[in-house]
Amino acid sequence: EVQLVESGGGLVQPGRSLRLSCTASGFTFGDHAMSWFRQAPGKGLEWVGFIRSTDYGGTTKYAASVKGRFTISRDDSKSIAYLQMDSLETEDTALYYCGRGSIWFGDLLADYWGQGTLVTVSS
Amino acid sequence: DIQMTQSPSSLSASVGDRVTITCRASQGFGDYLAWYQQKPGTRPKLLIYAASTLQSGVPSRFSGSGSGTDFTLTISGLQPEDFATYYCQKYNSVPPTFGGGTKVEIK
Numbered sequence: 488e489v490q491l492v493e494s495g496g497g498l499v500q501p502g503r504s505l506r507l508s509c510t511a512s513g514f515t516f517g518d519h520a521m522s523w524f525r526q527a528p529g530k531g532l533e534w535v536g537f538i539r540s541t542d543y544g545g546t547t548k549y550a551a552s553v554k555g556r557f558t559i560s561r562d563d564s565k566s567i568a569y570l571q572m573d574s575l576e577t578e579d580t581a582l583y584y585c586g587r588g589s590i591w592f593g594d595l596l597a598d599y600w601g602q603g604t605l606v607t608v609s610s
Numbered sequence: 611d612i613q614m615t616q617s618p619s620s621l622s623a624s625v626g627d628r629v630t631i632t633c634r635a636s637q638g639f640g641d642y643l644a645w646y647q648q649k650p651g652t653r654p655k656l657l658i659y660a661a662s663t664l665q666s667g668v669p670s671r672f673s674g675s676g677s678g679t680d681f682t683l684t685i686s687g688l689q690p691e692d693f694a695t696y697y698c699q700k701y702n703s704v705p706p707t708f709g710g711g712t713k714v715e716i717k
Contacts, residue, residue: 592660596642596701603653
């Protein structure tokens with residue numbers, strides 16, 4: 488059974504950093520791209536960024552709203568994807584989800600999602 | 611960037627109704643279009659990809675159509691468990707933009 492479990496969320500002050508983890512199980516993690524998404528309270532879904540599989544260079548892309556502040560990485564030996572969030576702003580307050588990219592239908596198609604971890608940026 | 615516009619933003623329907631949700635893109639991109647369902651307090655669930663292909667395990671009352679700039683999600687015979695918010699997303703290239711969502715409520 489495919490499982491994705493996010494962790495690392497919490498309350499953080501503006502300007503500080505936080506690192507989220509997405510721990511995967513039930514599939515060959517290294518074969519898949521991994522995306523991060525977020526959902527502000529009462530709002531819609533927003534893509535944050537993704538990392539390709541290591542076989543495809545492990546390259547990353549980001550949404551304009553987080554580029555230069557957020558960094559995605561992966562540790563295939565531990566089946567974990569990370570989202571390093573620096574210079575956090577109050578607008579970054581959201582529930583953060585990770586999603587597994589589809590091998591067959593596109594890296595940016597998230598066929599499984601985690602349950603999310605809440606990040607609150609407030610002084 | 612391509613913008614995705616969903617309509618309506620919300621609708622009220624009864625069990626058994628046929629419901630149609632539309633997603634329009636500001637530019638065409640083929641059929642790299644997905645639909646997700648999200649119930650309150652839960653994670654999004656992939657329903658349809660490639661505009662019209664049902665994800666494994668999704669009931670056949672859900673269907674999708676369209677290509678280019680105009681796409682439709684149809685629920686034929688709304689069930690109590692279908693009351694949720696639905697999002698379209700284009701996934702052909704970065705950024706994989708979502709529509710604003712359509713909340714389907716009980717009439």
